[in-house]
Amino acid sequence: MSRFKELLNDKKLMSGIYAVTLVTALLILALVVKGPEESGKLVADRNGNIIGINRRSMDRSERYDLSLEIEDGSEIMTRDVTLTLQAGTDGRSVMRTDRADSREAEIDAAVDNMISSIEYSREKKIKLPSELPDGTSVRWMGAERSSRPFMLIIPVMYVSLVILMAASSMKTDKTATEKRRSIMRGLPRFCNQLYLMMNAGLILSDAFDTISDGYRISESSSSFEKDLAELKDATDGHRVSTAQVINEYAVRHDVKEMIRIAAILTENERRGSDVVESLERESRYLWEERKTVARECGKAIDTKMSYPLGLLLIVLIVITMAPALMNI
Numbered sequence: 401m402s403r404f405k406e407l408l409n410d411k412k413l414m415s416g417i418y419a420v421t422l423v424t425a426l427l428i429l430a431l432v433v434k435g436p437e438e439s440g441k442l443v444a445d446r447n448g449n450i451i452g453i454n455r456r457s458m459d460r461s462e463r464y465d466l467s468l469e470i471e472d473g474s475e476i477m478t479r480d481v482t483l484t485l486q487a488g489t490d491g492r493s494v495m496r497t498d499r500a501d502s503r504e505a506e507i508d509a510a511v512d513n514m515i516s517s518i519e520y521s522r523e524k525k526i527k528l529p530s531e532l533p534d535g536t537s538v539r540w541m542g543a544e545r546s547s548r549p550f551m552l553i554i555p556v557m558y559v560s561l562v563i564l565m566a567a568s569s570m571k572t573d574k575t576a577t578e579k580r581r582s583i584m585r586g587l588p589r590f591c592n593q594l595y596l597m598m599n600a601g602l603i604l605s606d607a608f609d610t611i612s613d614g615y616r617i618s619e620s621s622s623s624f625e626k627d628l629a630e631l632k633d634a635t636d637g638h639r640v641s642t643a644q645v646i647n648e649y650a651v652r653h654d655v656k657e658m659i660r661i662a663a664i665l666t667e668n669e670r671r672g673s674d675v676v677e678s679l680e681r682e683s684r685y686l687w688e689e690r691k692t693v694a695r696e697c698g699k700a701i702d703t704k705m706s707y708p709l710g711l712l713l714i715v716l717i718v719i720t721m722a723p724a725l726m727n728i
């Protein structure tokens with residue numbers, strides 16, 4: 401539940417979800433509004449067969465997706481037919497075939513001629529023929545609208561996008577949390593080293609460079625210590641305040657304790673205030689915080705170990721009782 405509340409409070413995530421929701425709603429609305437306007441009305445009989453078409457307008461083309469069932473003796477053939485009624489045509493385009501190699505080809509040619517005749521009709525109310533010119537019975541039936549699959553796909557895509565955005569946000573938050581933990585583990589040592597060197601008479605920039613050089617040559621440096629070494633390399637030779645570099649790094653990773661240290665260093669650079677005493681106080685506070693976190697982690701380990709121990713206890717009980725149960 402707490403994780404869900406964090407996602408709700410994520411402004412970037414919620415803005416993305418609102419944008420996706422708006423686009424999805426507009427797309428569905430466009431399909432719904434476009435659906436009734438792309439064609440006129442199909443006229444059906446009592447059995448549900450399509451017997452005619454009432455065109456919406458004679459000034460534009462209209463499309464109708466139908467299914468044609470052809471009954472040729474004992475054989476029934478089905479064809480998916482798309483009627484595109486033409487707008488503003490004075491004549492008809494009829495396809496004629498002089499010769500057919502088979503009965504199926506003859507029926508296909510007759511169907512093409514019939515469809516062409518319907519598409520170039522100048523009548524607003526079109527009656528669909530019930531038989532081919534040779535007397536073969538045909539039956540027209542309605543087909544699914546082509547937009548319906550999209551109406552089903554769009555919600556699925558919407559849900560998938562929302563899940564992916566939430567998962568990405570959770571992954572980013574997890575990475576940021578791990579980064580802050582790494583900083584909090586290394587910050588007490590860094591603050592203590594800074595305090596000792598400045599108490600020995602080094603200025604802030606020299607103390608920071610010395611500490612960063614030590615982190616660079618160390619084989620067991622944490623990610624926080626490696627970041628400080630990279631900051632030193634990135635700002636080496638630039639006229640940038642060391643306190644400002646530390647403050648920007650702390651703000652970027654949202655570490656309040658390091659922001660407080662950066663504020664102390666900035667105050668020392670601007671006004672020449674005594675920084676040694678403040679760094680000593682911050683160092684003691686950070687070490688106490690690290691001890692508290694270590695104690696909490698130790699308690700969590702005890703809790704996590706109880707589950708495998710309980711499982712082993714259950715296995716031991718089963719092994720002990722199994723021979724007795726088998727002899728009953």
